[in-house]
Amino acid sequence: MQLIVSVHSFFLFVSVCFHAVTALESTVPVKVGVILDMNTTVGKMGLECIKVALSDFYASHGYYKTRLILHPRDSKGNVVDAALAAQDLLNNVEVKAIIGPQQSTQANFVINLGNNSKIPIITFSATSPSLTSLRSPYFIRATLNDSAQLEAITSVIKAFGWREVVPIYVDNEFGEGIISYLTDHLQEINARIPYRSVIHPFASDEEIVAELYKLETMPTRVFIVHMQIPLGARLFKKIEEVGMMSKGYVWIMTDGMTSLLSLMDPLVIDSMQGVLGVKPHVLKRKRLEEFTDRWNSKHKHEMELNIFGLWAYDAATALARATENSDNQNFNNLSQVLSTSTSFRGLSGEFHIVNGQLQSSTFQIVNVLGEGEIAIGFWTRENGFLRRLNVKKLIWPGEITFVPKGWVIPTNGKKLRIGVPPSTFFPELVEVIRDSSKNLSMVKGYCIDVFNAVMEILPYAVPYEFIPFQNPNGELAGSYNDLIYQVYLENYDAVVGDVTILANRSSYVDFTLPYAESGVRLLVPLKEKKKNAWIFLRPLTWQLWLTSGCCFLGIGLVILILESRNTSESQQICRSFWSTFTHIVHSNKDEVVNNVTKFVVIIWCFVVLILTQSYTASLSSMLTVQQLKPSIADIQELIKSGQSVAYPGHSFALGLLEQLKVPKSQMKTFRTPTDLHAAIQNGSVAGLFDEIPYLNLFQAKSCSKYTMVEPTYKTDGFGFLSSISLNQLVKYTKFLNEMLMINLWVFFMLDCRHSQ
Template sequence: MACYQKHLSFVSFLLLILSLHVEHSMAKEFVPVGVVLDLNSTVGGIAKRCMSMALSDFYAVKDDYNTRITLLTKNSGNDVIAAASAALDLMMNEEVHAIVGPQRSAQAKFVIELGRKAQVPIISFSATSPSLSPAQNPFFIRTALDDSAEVKAIAAIVKAYGWREIVLIYEDTDYGNGLIPYLMDAFEEIETRMPYRSAIPPFSNNSEIAQEIKKLNETNARIFLVHMTASLASKLFVLANKAGMMREGYAWIITAGLSALVDPLGPKVKESMQGVLGLRPYIPRSKQLEEFKRRWKRNLTSSKPNVKITGLNLFGLWAYDTAWALALAVEKAGIMHSGFLKKNASKSNIKSNVDLAALGISETGQILLDTILTTEFQGLSGKFHLIKGQLEPSAFEIFNVIGKTERIIGYWTIQRGLSQELDDNNEVAYSISKDKLKQPIWPGDRTEQPPKLRIGVPVKLGFDEFLKVEWDPRTNKPIISGFSHDVFLAVLKALPFPLPHEFIPFMNKDKQSAGTYDELTYQIKLQKYDAVVGDTTIIANRSSYVDFTLPYSESGVSMVVLVKDNEKKNFWIFLKPLSLDLWLTTGAVFVITGVVIWVLEHRINSEFRGPRVQQLGTIFGFSFSTLVFAHSEKVLSNWSRFVMIIWFFVVLILTQSYTASLASMLTVQRLQPTFVDVKEIKKNGYFVGYQNNSYVEGLLIKQLTFDRSKLKPFNTYDDYHEALSKGIQNGGIAAVFDEIPYIKLFLAKYCSRYTMVGPTYKSDGFGFAFPLGSPLVPYISRAILNVTQDTDKLGAIERTYFSSRGSTNCEDPSTSISSNSPSLTLHSFGGLFIITGTVSLISLLVCFFKFFGSHWPTLSNSNPESSFWSKLIEMAKYFDQKEDPSSHPNIERHKSRVHAISSPDIIEPST
């Protein structure tokens, strides 16, 4: 009996508890909330479990709240129509006060429009596409970060590692396409190009993805940014790994949408992602989060077999906080016994759960929307605080996939940029430097930053001052040195970003040159090299398949010839001071001057009379004796004296110039080239030399039209010297054609034997070659200007390779010999000859007019019937007759002086 009473009292107690619970439950208001998710996906399965746990945790803490949210879940799959249909069914038939979801951005676009029509808040924790803007859709709330929030962080990483080109691989959906405009703007700000974008449809099979990967591999791209969902990305990375694109030299970055799901990905996928950099929102540590993670691991085994739930991810945390915020807002808004204001159904009486005309308007939608927007609390993912309808962006963490884990290598915030540690010190300056991040492990298990620029360098037997390739005897690795190499390293130091590189000799299996410089630069087009560094000349045909930087050396091609033997050994050197035309003109003027003086003095001066042979000798003797001012004949006419004064001035200048030029040839001897004209070399069929594998061969054949059989290639300066010193008669060459930097070095070594002559054939000097359209070219060119304008830096490099070459007593090798003859030319004395000719002509005209004026009338009156020529002959006879001395006072004075000198003892008697 006692036992029965005890049992009855226990049952009464249970009935009392049950009645109290029912009474308590009856006092609560259940608020229906729709959930539209792809329950077959990882994100959908985790989100559903997290939301359920969130409501259990919330009402366990807030047991006194009068409202209770009831989640009505619909499986939308990956179908846009199914998601819209599920949302419409929840609004019309279940009269939900809000809808959480849908999961994907493409689905959300349609559901948001339904929410606006029914004034039902659409709350999404996973539709992150920037194309869905809460500002443009008033009943849309995003309890996640907009994808555009991570763009600046991505750009900071790209700039920190100095990547100038990056290829975007994205999912061809609203989610993938929505980020492209923001990425383009961000990369444009940091001067990084996106030369190729790879759009992969979400339902692509392995064969289609493999085909796209093959295209990517053919572009020679090395840096990739992946923006897609986990289901598509898992296929991509496995196939990329098989294609050899996850090895050394490559770099991959994944955006937050995929980074949030790295942990739940399968081991095969994760193995294919080794070395990948990821970016995801930073989740601050908290006791609440750690406790939730422990409970999550315990509950994994209790999940349904048909639901794939793996490790926790960021979207699950956002789903948890979304449910928590919704529960708070429903209680705060005081939603009780509310429903929809129904509209008239369509004219058809057939019941349909997708009849948009029958969709009503929620009575509490606007109130609930306003309440959610102002709700704030500390959630599992951090502070829940909505700005303009979406979660406020905070910090991003940067991680590196290594093994089975993700190693955090740094953080990015709007205030500080990149940093290794995250703290609240806002006084630190904004920084974008890879030194602010921990050293990542790149694909291929390498610590060297990709991509490593593959730089081709020429292998040469000689002329190695510019670039020399040697081999380490222990490691058998190439050792590169030379002027071009050191200039390139100096240029790299002047760049605003790091540029990892490796030098690869252009050689065959015997470690000899694999071809010409044209073939070397063409390797860039063939994608064997990313650049060429060396003494590579900038010329037009090469610029059709590569881009050159600004030149870092002198430009032009010239000719080197042997210096002639000493002119002092020349038997006819005395003729060299004057050119042939000047010699002939001077002789002619001498004769003409003698004739002019004879004409002026013949009738009045007995020294210019006599037999014809004597008169001819007087003409030549007088004119040429004036060359040394030793003429014995005295002139009596004033016009003769005027002519002589001018002529003596001309003779003085000619003799002084001749003397100075001859003295210079005999004493101050200058180097004279054996050849000064290319035409002379070609006309005589002489051989010429050039540097082997140089573009100069093409210049000689195409531009200077040399016969190919007359060209000889050489490999060293000593080869030049030997071929030139032999001479053209002994199997040698007449000249060497090469670029001026090489000629300077050759002349510095053999400065006393050779000289540079002739014109300079234009080229643009030495430059560094890169692929067409390479974004590195303007940076390298600007850095070259900085280096070449720094005389101390460039001078130190030049002294290392050039200052010790040749004798220090050599003249400046850049001094070239003029191709003009050293003789004085007629052009130099043309003015003098014009003056003396004019004076002589005027004197003759005055003499003739005076003579004809006095004798022509008499002759005309005496022989009126004589012809003109007869009269001229008579005039010539008259001219040949000696004139009466009494008519010329100059003659009488001359005779008196002569008589006084010859008879000094005769004294005139005084009066």
């Protein structure tokens, strides 16, 4: 029996060997070209991973009839050699597909050659979005499009509240490819690009430093670096040397550098502490760990495995699968099979190609720290940017842990020149005090307090000085529009004062969000009170008086009837009406015997309570309204009455009055609130037409002898203005404004009481 089994096993072994040899002899070789930069780490790694991928694939798929035969070529890092290599492979070798080239700048011409020859060009490292615009059906990108990472980058920018970003990119197809996409993504989150920094691929160190010094003079402190390692490494070394890897700066690397961080020199990494980076996230699966162990055992000291090696492995696997699945003997439909039928779980994760493009899923956000990086969060299309809970603090350039503001006011060693309008009408808002002996000017007031308080809490020091916009007589040197135009002419860097945000002014300067609400209304004196001794009769109408009297008589008759049994006839009438009357004033002490009478008395007590409360409320309301009633209802009544209206000089209120068709003969200006108050009291002016903050001040100083009437002509309020963006100050002015405004009105109410 054992002999029979042994013979059976022998014949089975021989049969398997025969079929294996037969299958090997019947395989179809398929020539595939490989164009890479063999002197670079990515090129060497890519070729090695392609070889390992094919070896692994055919080891597990020995029954496949096709076998890819590699024909590697060295592009030597330039476009010409890449194009010559492609022509050689297509014309002389007659390859059925090409894996490569390595760089985006090389891919453009090679894709055109593949398109003309109808041969698929498969790249695992050319990431520029501009290659997509070629719309070649024979171009297969087995790597992520650079534009895919921009959503992750803009999510980070939005999460930290940065409003301006400067991209620094290499001046070639790789660098320029993402700029238009980056601009669109930033616009979606209301961020902008004030400047683009373009660096030539072969720029000298001096040219790089000159560009960095130019960036240093700009207010933006958030930079996105998009370039490849050789130039990027030089850039970051120079960034540290010029002092821009310090507090307040934000540096964000794109995938092109972040994924290859392990290939950088330790000295370069040391100069990048606090930099953020974005790269594709690769899940650690058992198969990947096994491959990594195999790789490290053979190549650890030569080159460390990265995402481009994984994509090269998966690209070779995808091509081997597509070649086997091709139903064409000449493999002319390889491109179509790759674009429509490539979907499997590779070393890099889910490897799914749609319309010739590898689809993205998750990006990892890292923070350069120490000798490497730490993951601080992830981005997915479904959930956006998610911070890791176990990472408590990020380390930013300068070894700070608080989030940089991303913006500063560039000083270049000079103080900011802040223009100040001298206010002659309301010095409480802005006042310029001239010291002739020292030839100095001191400014103070509410607007100045807000600006100083904001500047004090900024996380960076900004030197500035106030320069009054006045003539030798101490008066405003022109109008407010003239002052604003001085900022446009760059005679001032900014203006701080009671300046109203208007559309025509915003056309040539930038305003902050308003730090004080505003609007224009008419302030008129309260109507003179007329004393009336009979006013106590007015709260109740004659119908209500009649109803109350009838109720009084009715209740009295009911009590008369109910109590008639217990009293003598002579006392019945007097006692019943007396009982009803006394319940209006106080509780009745007369004894009520009948229970029904007691019930009627209770109802009467409720009626009396309602009547007395209504009377008291109505009388109080009449007395109050009489005190607060304006002397003029609105601006139209003032125009019809022919009375004059006051407005402050140099104010845009004049233009508004003209729009309302107020005759010039009815418009007057006054220099001080005291003169205006006197004019209103003597009847020469009926009211003041001005902005609400000024009216509040005038009303508070006059101890509420005036009131504002509708309508309100809306304006955007007071704001700081500059030829550069000051919007970073807005978040600080919001709560400071509330605090200072309350203190301001308390001060004026005290001033009013002292004046009395």
